[in-house]
Amino acid sequence: MTTPRQQREQAAAGLEQLSALVRAQSWRSDGSPALPPTQAAVLRLLGQPGPLRAFQIAERLGVSPASLSDSLKALEAKKWIARSPDPADRRASLLRLTRAGQVVSRQLRDPANGLGRLLQGMNEQDIGVLLRATQLLVGQAQRLGMATGTRTCLGCRFFKPYGGSADQPHFCDFIGKAFGDAELRVDCAEQLPADTEQLAENLARFRQLTPP
Amino acid sequence: MTTPRQQREQAAAGLEQLSALVRAQSWRSDGSPALPPTQAAVLRLLGQPGPLRAFQIAERLGVSPASLSDSLKALEAKKWIARSPDPADRRASLLRLTRAGQVVSRQLRDPANGLGRLLQGMNEQDIGVLLRATQLLVGQAQRLGMATGTRTCLGCRFFKPYGGSADQPHFCDFIGKAFGDAELRVDCAEQLPADTEQLAENLARFRQLTPP
DNA sequence: CAGGAATAGGTAGGACTCCTATCCTTCACC
DNA sequence: GGTGAAGGATAGGAGTCCTACCTATTCCTG
Numbered sequence: 001m002t003t004p005r006q007q008r009e010q011a012a013a014g015l016e017q018l019s020a021l022v023r024a025q026s027w028r029s030d031g032s033p034a035l036p037p038t039q040a041a042v043l044r045l046l047g048q049p050g051p052l053r054a055f056q057i058a059e060r061l062g063v064s065p066a067s068l069s070d071s072l073k074a075l076e077a078k079k080w081i082a083r084s085p086d087p088a089d090r091r092a093s094l095l096r097l098t099r100a101g102q103v104v105s106r107q108l109r110d111p112a113n114g115l116g117r118l119l120q121g122m123n124e125q126d127i128g129v130l131l132r133a134t135q136l137l138v139g140q141a142q143r144l145g146m147a148t149g150t151r152t153c154l155g156c157r158f159f160k161p162y163g164g165s166a167d168q169p170h171f172c173d174f175i176g177k178a179f180g181d182a183e184l185r186v187d188c189a190e191q192l193p194a195d196t197e198q199l200a201e202n203l204a205r206f207r208q209l210t211p212p
Numbered sequence: 213m214t215t216p217r218q219q220r221e222q223a224a225a226g227l228e229q230l231s232a233l234v235r236a237q238s239w240r241s242d243g244s245p246a247l248p249p250t251q252a253a254v255l256r257l258l259g260q261p262g263p264l265r266a267f268q269i270a271e272r273l274g275v276s277p278a279s280l281s282d283s284l285k286a287l288e289a290k291k292w293i294a295r296s297p298d299p300a301d302r303r304a305s306l307l308r309l310t311r312a313g314q315v316v317s318r319q320l321r322d323p324a325n326g327l328g329r330l331l332q333g334m335n336e337q338d339i340g341v342l343l344r345a346t347q348l349l350v351g352q353a354q355r356l357g358m359a360t361g362t363r364t365c366l367g368c369r370f371f372k373p374y375g376g377s378a379d380q381p382h383f384c385d386f387i388g389k390a391f392g393d394a395e396l397r398v399d400c401a402e403q404l405p406a407d408t409e410q411l412a413e414n415l416a417r418f419r420q421l422t423p424p
Numbered sequence: 425c426a427g428g429a430a431t432a433g434g435t436a437g438g439a440c441t442c443c444t445a446t447c448c449t450t451c452a453c454c
Numbered sequence: 455g456g457t458g459a460a461g462g463a464t465a466g467g468a469g470t471c472c473t474a475c476c477t478a479t480t481c482c483t484g
Contacts, residue, residue: 002391002394002395004336004346005323007336007339007343007394007395008323008328008331008332008339009321009323010341010396010397010398010399011331011334011342011343011346011398012321012323012326012327012328012330012331013256013398013399014342014346014350014398014399015230015234015327015330015346016234016253016256016327017346017350017362017398017399018227018230018231018346018349018350019230019231019233019234019235019358020253020273020274020275021231021274021349021350021353021358021359022227022228022231023231023235023274023359024274024275024358026422027442027443028358036442036468036469037469037470038469038470038471039469039470040418041228041232044225046227053432053433054432054433054434055431055432055433061232062232062233062235062236062470063232063236063470063471064434064473065433065434065470066433066434066435066471066473066474067470067471067472068433068471069433069434069435070469070470070471071470073434073470073473074468074469082302086226086432089431089432089479089480090478090479091431091433091434091477091478091479091480092431092432092433092479109221109224111217111220111221111224114224115224115227115228116220116221116224117358118224118349118352118353118356118357118358119220119224120220121350121352122223122348122352122419123419124216124219125419126348127219127220127223127420129341129344129345129348130223130226130345130348130349131219131222131223131226132341132345133341133342133344133345133346134223134226134227134229134345136229136334136338136341136342137230137233137330137342138226138230138233139227140330140331140333140334141233144328144329144330146233146236146237146240146329147229147233150229151478156462160477177281179214181221182214183214183219184222185222186223186226186229186364187222187223187225187226187229190411191433204426207334207335207337207338239471239472248439248440248441248471249440249441250440250441250442265461266461266462266463267461267462275441275442275443276442276443276444277440277461277462277463278442278443278444278445278462278463278464279441279443280442280462281462281463281464282440282441282442283440283441285463286439286440298461301450301451301460302449302450302451303448303450303451303460303461303462303463304450304460304461304462305461305462335433382457397455412436
C-alpha cells in the first residue's frame with residue numbers, strides 16, 4: 001500500500017519534475033524564441049498593460065532584487081525593455097517593453113508556443129484540475145511565506161469559495177459572479193491581496209469543495 | 213467571460229509560478245540544507261536504491277550531459293557522491309552517495325523540509341488532485357517530446373486507466389491492483405516505459421475519467 | 425525642520441547552471 | 455581491423471542567483 005508519506009514524496013517528485021520541465025522548455029527553441037528562463041518571464045510580465053517597477057517584478061518572480069537587476073541589464077542591452085524615471089518616486093524607475101520587446105513578449109505568450117503546447121490538447125476540465133491544484137499549492141506556499149507577489153484567486157480579498165452551485169462553487173466579489181474551477185485565475189490583474197486570516201479561511205474552505 | 217485562450221494563459225502562468233516556487237525553495241534554508249537546485253535534485257535521485265549512470269540522471273533531470281557533468285563535479289568536490297567504474301561498460305561510471313551524501317539526501321527528502329512543507333497540510337484528496345494534474349502534464353509533455361526519462365504511471369506499460377471502480381479507476385498490472393488518484397506515481401521504480409501508441413491511449417483514457 | 429530609519433535599486437564578487445562544440449575512450453558490428 | 459555510435463569529460467561563454475555592500479530618496483519622528 002501507499003503510505004501518506006510516500007504520497008507526499010510522489011507529489012514532491014512531481015513538482016520537481018514539473019519545475020524542471022518548465023525551465024527546460026525555455027531553453028529550447030520549439031517555435032518560440034529560446035531565451036533564458038528569467039528573461040522570458042520578465043518579458044511575459046511586462047507584456048501585461050501598465051509599466052512595472054523593478055521590485056514588483058522581483059517579487060512576482062520570487063528572486064532577489066539583485067538577481068533581477070542582472071536580468072534587467074541583459075534585457076536592456078538587447079533593447080527589449082526601457083527604463084523611464086518614475087515621477088512618483090525618484091529612486092525608482094518604471095520598466096516597459098520597447099517595440100521589439102513587445103514582439104518577443106507576444107510570441108512568448110502565444111499559446112501555440114512553449115508551455116502553451118502542453119495545454120493545447122487539454123479540455124476545460126483538465127485545465128480546471130490544473131488550476132485547482134495550482135491554487136492549492138500557491139495558496140499554501142503563500143501561507144508559509146514561501147511565495148510573494150502572487151495574484152491568485154485564493155489569495156484575493158474578492159474571492160469567496162462556496163459562493164455558488166456545484167458547477168460554479170466560487171464567487172468573485174469584484175465581478176459579482178459565480179464561477180467554476182476552469183475560470184480560476186493564477187494571475188489576475190484585479191486581484192487585491194487578502195490578509196493572513198482571510199487567506200487561511202479561503203484555503204480551508206476551498207479544500208473542502210469537492211472537485212466536479 | 214473567460215475564453216479558452218485566457219484559461220490556457222492562466223494555466224501557463226500557474227506553471228511558471230510553480231516552477232519559480234520550487235526553484236526558489238531550494239535556495240532557501242528553511243530546515244533543509246540550502247543547496248543549489250540541481251545538486252539537490254541529483255542527491256534526491258541518488259537517494260533511491262541502486263547506483264545510476266550519468267546519462268540516466270541527465271535524462272531524468274532534463275538537462276544536457278554537459279550540464280550534469282558540472283553538477284556532478286561540484287558534488288564530488290563536496291564528497292557527497294562517488295564514482296565507481298561500471299563493470300559492464302568501461303566508458304561509464306556508476307554514481308552513488310557517500311556516507312555524508314546519504315545524510316544530506318535523507319534531509320532533502322524529508323517531508324518535513326522544503327517542498328514537503330507545502331504538502332503537509334494537504335489531505336489525501338488534495339494530493340490526488342495534484343498527482344492527477346501532474347500525470348496529465350507530464351504525459352502530455354512526454355507525448356510532445358518535451359520530457360524524457362520520466363517514470364509516471366501514465367507513461368507505463370503496466371498502467372491501465374479504467375481498470376476499477378469509480379473510487380479506484382486505475383489499475384496496475386505489475387502489482388495487480390486497482391487504485392485511486394492519490395496513489396498515482398510520478399516516479400515509480402517498477403515503471404516500464406510505454407511505447408508512443410500506448411502513451412497516447414493512456415492519456416486519452418485518463419482524461420476521460422471524471423475526478424472523484 | 426533636522427536627522428535617522430526605511431526603501432528602491434544598483435554594483436561587486438563568487439558560486440552555480442546551462443548551453444554548444446569538441447575531444448577521448450570504449451563498445452558494437454561489419 | 456575499421457567504422458560509427460555511445461558515455462562522458464572539457465572548454466568557453468552566457469545566464470542566474472546569492473550575500474554584501476553602496477547611493478539616492480523618501481518617510482517619520484522628535
